[in-house]
Amino acid sequence: MTEAAKKLPRIVIQEKLCKGCSICVDFCPTNVLEMRGPVVAVKNLEACTRCQLCDLRCPDFAIQVFD
Amino acid sequence: MSTAAAVKKPKISVPFDYSKYLRKGKLPHIWCPGCGHGIVLKSLLRAIEKSGLSKDDICMVSGIGCSSRTPGYVDFNTLHTLHGRALSYATGVKLAKPEMKVIVVTGDGDALAIGGNHFIHTCRRNIDMTILVYSNAIYGMTGGQFSPTTPSGSYSTTSRYGNIEPVFDCCELAKASGATFVARGTAYHVQELERIILESLKHKGTSVVEILDSCPVYYGRLNKMKSASQMMELIEKNGTVSVKQVDKLPPEKVQGKLLRGILHKEDRPEYCEEYQKLIDRVSGK
């Protein structure tokens, strides 16, 4: 598969629920996320391996990764 | 517990859909940024999904504390009771409705300090229930006083010069008191925690799972830990070893660390069943 055709995951952040604890940012194995002001944001979607760890460790039901 | 439901293997969606187990309109929850209690709740909900239990089969009981707020968010039968007394209410529920899956969520203070007496006697009776002790080494709700799991030497609002008390080991206490399933997990090791809780739900008898999680606002701040992630790294990740690895590691890598995993499991007569036998015997059945 070419790079262009590679299907990217979809990371959905519910900003109303995110409390900005940074747990998902700090433990993402491939450094996909970053804090932008008080909430989390995606900085490098291409690097996401869909491992789900950000969702699993988010205390606030605020982030989800769809295939 | 309905055993028929326990064998059914539901298909689990990725990402996991928590909403079907949550009461509508209750989020955001009250827990502080980075508090481990939300992570534990999510592991529990995934374990419940895997167990095949239906929402109506479950009664969740709690005492008082930040951790004890959990039942307010979930769509099961729920009871939010008195500080330290969750296990007494849970015992009542289980005796009245032995078919109910009773899950108790309790803080380290709730379970082991004010509720310590109920804790040991519940374990001794081996009444069928799952007890999840959210062990954050502090009284979170009331402002960071030390609890029976606050490590010696560490700081709390009531041990400003370092805690001089030794700790209770929740798992050893449970085992010595007679609990027939005893395990420890952490909020960092989320998938392992989910598996441990699932096993605890399947067990018949008193199951105790101590879950190391963090209170960044009190324990973290008073003990100079900069963030929730740093606490998870230091206490949960680096402060524990899995029972599966402990024999393969050199002694220096194990020393001073808490064991994670299923630490004890045995079969022993369960209280409600023994009680039913007594009723049958006395009533001449």
Ligand SMILES: Cc1ncc(C[n+]2csc(CCOP(=O)(O)OP(=O)(O)O)c2C)c(N)n1
């Ligand atoms: C009989 C009684 N004594 C004291 C209190 C005050 N109180 C409320 S929560 C709590 C401690 C909570 O700590 P813990 O159980 O460890 O839960 P956490 O808040 O850390 O999750 C105390 C002492 C109370 N509500 N009732």
Ligand code: SF4
């Ligand atoms: S799914 Fe994994 S790789 Fe992707 S953002 Fe989440 S933690 Fe990072």
Ligand code: SF4
């Ligand atoms: S872990 Fe959850 S609450 Fe914390 S920053 Fe990430 S999305 Fe926000």
Ligand code: SF4
């Ligand atoms: S005070 Fe501590 S235990 Fe309570 S919600 Fe805040 S972080 Fe969690």
